[in-house]
Amino acid sequence: MRIAMLEDDRSQAFVLRHCLVVAGHQVVSFDRGLNLIKAAEIESFDALLLDWNVPDLSGVEVLQRVRNELASNIPAVVVTSRNAEEDIVHALKQGADDYICKPIRPKELVARLDSIKRRDEGPSNDDVLEFGSLRVNVADRQALLHTTVVSLSVKDFELAVFLLRNVGRMLSRRKIIDSVWGPTVAVASRTLDTHVSRVRTKLQLTQEKGWHLGAVYGHGYRLERLHSAR
Numbered sequence: 001m002r003i004a005m006l007e008d009d010r011s012q013a014f015v016l017r018h019c020l021v022v023a024g025h026q027v028v029s030f031d032r033g034l035n036l037i038k039a040a041e042i043e044s045f046d047a048l049l050l051d052w053n054v055p056d057l058s059g060v061e062v063l064q065r066v067r068n069e070l071a072s073n074i075p076a077v078v079v080t081s082r083n084a085e086e087d088i089v090h091a092l093k094q095g096a097d098d099y100i101c102k103p104i105r106p107k108e109l110v111a112r113l114d115s116i117k118r119r120d121e122g123p124s125n126d127d128v129l130e131f132g133s134l135r136v137n138v139a140d141r142q143a144l145l146h147t148t149v150v151s152l153s154v155k156d157f158e159l160a161v162f163l164l165r166n167v168g169r170m171l172s173r174r175k176i177i178d179s180v181w182g183p184t185v186a187v188a189s190r191t192l193d194t195h196v197s198r199v200r201t202k203l204q205l206t207q208e209k210g211w212h213l214g215a216v217y218g219h220g221y222r223l224e225r226l227h228s229a230r
Contacts, residue, residue, distance in 0.1 A: 001046035001113065002026045006036050006062060007079075008054045012102075016049065016079075019106035025113075033057030037065055045074060047113055052080035052091070060094050067095040075116040079104060092219045098170050115168035129164045131225070132210070134203060136164060143203060150202050155180060160199045163213070163223045172220040196221060 003020060007013040008031040017027045028045070030036040033056050036048075048066065050059030057065075059078050066072050076098075078091045083101045091099050097116040100109060129136040135144045138161055143150040152160065158180045163171070177187045196213065205211040205223065212224045 002028065002044065003047045003049055003113065004028050004030065004036055004040065004043075004045040005049040006030050006033060006054060006059055007049075007051045008032070009051075012051075015106075016104065016109070019109060020049075020113075023110045025110075031055075033059070033062040036062055037070075040066060040070060040072065040074075047116065048074055048076040049109075049113070050076060050078050050096075052078055052082055052087075060091055060096075063091075063096060064094050075113075077109075077112055077116065079109075089219060092170075092172075092216075111168060116170075129161065131164070131167075136161060145204060152199070152202060156195055156199050156202070159195050160203055163199065163205075163221070167223050167225060170216050170220060170222045174220075176220065 003025050005013065005016060005020075005027050007016060007029065013029055013031070017029060020027050028039070028043075030039065031054065033054055037057075040048075048063070050062055052059045059080070063076055063078070066074065066076070076096050078096045078099050079102065080087070080099075081102045082088075088099050098112050100112060127137065127139040129138065133146045136142070137144075141157055143152055143157065143160060159176070162176065162179050173189060173192060177185070177192060181187050200206065200213045205213040207226060210226050212226055213221065216222050
């Protein structure tokens with residue numbers, strides 16, 4: 001990917017650039033938000049990596065302008081030392097696809113960027129989703145664990161398929177509901193939570209089995225693989 005990085009701390013920028021270049025990405029660095037916005041008007045980037053605290057425009061302000069003035073849906077990750085829940089929620093509401101608190105773990109950063117980039121490639125149309133002992137045949141609407149059929153309701157199955165097609169990606173509640181139930185259907189938050197809980201239990205999407213399916217600061221859910229699922 002060609003990544004536009006906003007970071008005014010030179011040592012931090014060096015570390016971030018190094019881990020991204022080692023992962024095979026191209027990085028264009030900016031230490032001022034206005035300069036990044038000007039570049040985004042005429043150049044093409046695959047993702048934005050935005051530090052919150054910079055001298056002129058904050059990373060969140062840059063994101064607001066990219067979303068509103070440039071009408072761009074480019075994947076964006078906000079990176080900052082702020083870890084208060086209200087800050088995270090604010091960044092997500094302004095259009096961030098993900099949020100990483102410092103100190104940054106290089107492998108996690110690369111994985112998060114790769115994950116949000118995949119969302120622009122469209123959902124997978126594969127008929128079979130397979131992760132270790134978990135196999136989901138989308139066409140036949142059948143889920144198996146260790147060759148044993150798992151009984152799922154219609155919506156539980158559709159929710160499972162949607163989550164498995166978006167592993168590693170943060171999904172808002174609205175996005176999940178629109179994709180599984182439809183944009184015109186009113187679904188209570190508690191109802192969604194119940195379906196997620198059932199899917200987690202029935203498909204063993206637990207830490208013991210190499211998965212983490214959890215809420216993201218009240219914004220939505222993320223399904224992650226911690227290691228090879230057994």
